[in-house]
Amino acid sequence: MRRGLLVLACCFSIPAWAADSLTTAIAADWLKRVADAPRRLSYEGVFVFQQGDAMQTVRIANRPDGSGKDSRLTTIDGVPREVRCTGSESVSISGQGGQAKFERRLNSRHFPDLLPTNAERLLAWYNLKVGATARVAGLECRQLELIPKDHFRWGYVLCADKDTNLPLKAVMVNEHGQPLMQYAFTEVRFGDSGTLPSAKPSTGAAEVPFLAAGDALNIKQLPPGFAREVAIRRKLPQHGEIEHWVFSDGLTHISLFIEPMAKPFMPVKGESKQGMVNMLVRQVGDYQVTVLGEAPWSAVEAIAMGLEPKPR
């Protein structure tokens, strides 16, 4: 009888181990396909972006460009705004009251291109759950849940087009599965329909940051999976030139701003209404540090508390 139980246990354990391994491979494959689709596909469409009470409708057109992409996003309600994203940067042109404002952005992340390259590395910090099919913008899509393994990041629920794997919907969710921010196509069509018109010329007003040594403070510890991606010096309105570091796990981005401390102060916590954006301002040595990101408070706090002054 005992031997029978052992055999039975082995029978169950082997398929379980195999299934787990298979799931990881499938999950990595899913993530890769969904991450690559927005960059390799030609598509045009309209999506709705919703965050709290705010809602915006955006027209998007994308063309693959070598290993990167060339995409244009135009708001079709509210303040007129156009964002042109290429390889690693974006240009935002907004106009209100007849005045155009030109901003150079330092990345090109936007819906539906939200997942990083090498997206399979996310599986170290998120579990992937492939769910049921749904219908978005008249197309069948497969639900994919990126469930954080800890409390240092928000989760995502994507719905990827069954034919092309393009995310038709993306929802950032909190630890209770409640939506914090979401994007969803209302219409989308695939295929090349000509090149995109070039972006409006720069007014030359855009500030160009430069790389910083990134050694103003010591990073004692970071939340699991987070690494520093950027350390630059830049001018911030009303703050002068300050240091800006960005930490990321590939999906969650948290900024750290380091500036000389004007006067001693109590630490201040900031949070957005739905708790999506968290912020902590504190003193580290002679510096005022501001940590900010679309991440749970525990991640923002962990980064802020993981800093220490450089030994003199």
Next chain:
Amino acid sequence: MQKPALASDNENMDWLSALLDGEADDDLEGIGRLARDEALKARWSEYCLIGDALRGLSQPSGRVPERVRVALSDEPTILAPVVKPRHRPALWLAAAATVAAVTWMTMHAEPTAAPPVRMAMQSGPAEVAALDVVPYLAAHQDYAQALTSSPEMHFSQVALALPEAAR
């Protein structure tokens, strides 16, 4: 204090008290009436005795009823009025509100694609008034998603358990 010609008993007693306190010295008509009114004279004498006894200036005479004498001798000398402590809920509320104002400083920012507008602070000390989240949010969005709107923010002071080395 003028004593009316036809006064009630209470008014008579009030007038006698005033006279005793030197506040009705000029009421000659009243004083003349006191001299003629035996009941009023008796009351005046009692008032004087009571006053003297309270001040310890004289031994009560035999004309004072014994129970009054005993009661007077037992009565402690009151040197200063004792004010019963009163709860001051309004002050506590005010103090709590001050603490709350220090602890919870609420500000709102509604940054948009428009030029950064300095955040309005609803309440709180000056060091938090200097905190302006808009430039940070705008700079952060260089690395966040290209279209994220900047949400309304709420701020509060926090106590952090800082390791000594990190201060």
